[in-house]
Amino acid sequence: MKTSFLLALPALAVGLASRDFAQANQVAGRDVQLFSLSTLTAMGRTGAFPNGNNGVAMSTTSCNTGTGNIPWNQAMSETHPMISFIVARREVGDTRITQISDRSFIKHGFFATNSPGCGTCQHPGSGSQLGVGCSDTYGTTNNGDNFWLGPPDEFDPWLGTWEATCSHFDKGEPPVAPAQQCDGLRSLTTGQATALGPVGHRINVLDSAFNTAAAGWAYQAQYNVVGEPELERDNNTAWRSFTPTWSAAQNRWNFAQPAGTTYNSILSAWPGATLVDAINGGDDGRVYVAFKVTGPVNGLYHYEYAVHNRDNHRGIDAFRLPICPSAHIVNVGFHDVDQNAGNAWTFANNGNEIAWTTDSNPLNWNSFFNFWFDSDAAPQFSTCLLDQDKQGAGLAQLSASVRTPQTVFNVYLGDGCSNTAPPVLFATGTPAAATIPNATFGFQSNGNTVLSPVTLFYGGIPGTQNFGGACNVYMGGWLGTGITVWSTAIADAFGNANFAVAVPNDPGLEGLEFRFQSLGFNGGGGPLFGSFDLSNGLNVRIGNAIPNCP
Incomplete structure (x- = not known):
């Protein structure tokens, strides 16, 4: 039985991109709102804690805030609302937000109660339509009922259309005889739905x-109805915060849920991130991109991106970011919503662009993926590209303005060498660039043998000289002839050695370049001459008028 409507929550409409277009089947005046979101509940579980799996559901109330009735027919009629769900976690320090639920089955609406509570309800006289100003609530029992849950891939979220023939409901689970699988009649029975067990096709979240x-958790629901104009969809999606607590006595998770609902993509639950979006004109739906850049720490900026496909039917199979070709890119990562490491997107550094791509695991609607890396290049705004996966009308790529690694003052020349992890040399100061003048400029060499001498040397002749194995000196000449020792410092208890290299107020230095590297004594044995480790090389560009990207 449906729960009663409890509380109306204010809508916060967020419009982020131009919307002077219309999808092919839009119905003027159609507008459904996710009016209330509540009661995240663990409905059942399989496995023993802490290695089990949970079937989760949430309660949703919709409201017809448009100017005409909305079809609310039960399957196997094809005109009814769909409700989709996401559960996410904010990582410690809010470094990242990740989807922790599977790409769960979606709820097929089946009857509108046409209750009051969100305006003057104009009852249409039937539960097969949601009247103007009327509300309809599905409690957790209904939204978690496998009898009404179907695969998201059967639904076109952009047009709001679903084909009953040959659907999950038509075929049944397990499938009925082939002759009955595509006859347009429901084969999925209540008995089959019950047999799916305590988790089944509910929202799946692992212990x-x-x-x-x-840092926190959030859950989201979203309504989609056939023909709703894109302009009216900002109030279809909302999220709430929660905190999970395990109860051994109840053998279940309980969720504390403070008041407050936000109308937007669940990515807006990520503090400190910037949220932008992209849409394929009037041909397909909207994708959100949230991004955050932090640092530098030890010479590296950390770049984080989360991409949420709200209602783009064609899906996304590539995420592309322009970079300065001299940017050093390390610690690359990717996260999707399944447990299959074999279908992770492939990363490539193509010089002036880095890209994650897939040919088998696109970002489909009602899910979000994560992409991250570190770079020595400082951020600037530029345009990311998202390739559409399926063929279809409209653009082959979407675009959005994000921050990417574009500014390189000190060019990374190559890795160092050590029998363990090589020392890392990076520039320091405010700024960490050889501007004229810059009394704070200098270097730090990390990862050296503690309390051992570390020497900083430099030269102005380009070149790479190999001294065996992975040991390269990234400058030409020899000590005393083209290569000069700057100074020697003793590594501290953490293996860090600091060097002051103040840049004087001398305009004659403008445009000059010098290569720096550190040499650390390793009493335990190093790859260079049996006793030394080498850091990476840096090409330092001096001046105030040098280009941001060499």
């Missing part, structure tokens, strides 16, 4: 996703 330190 391990809840049972971990985090």
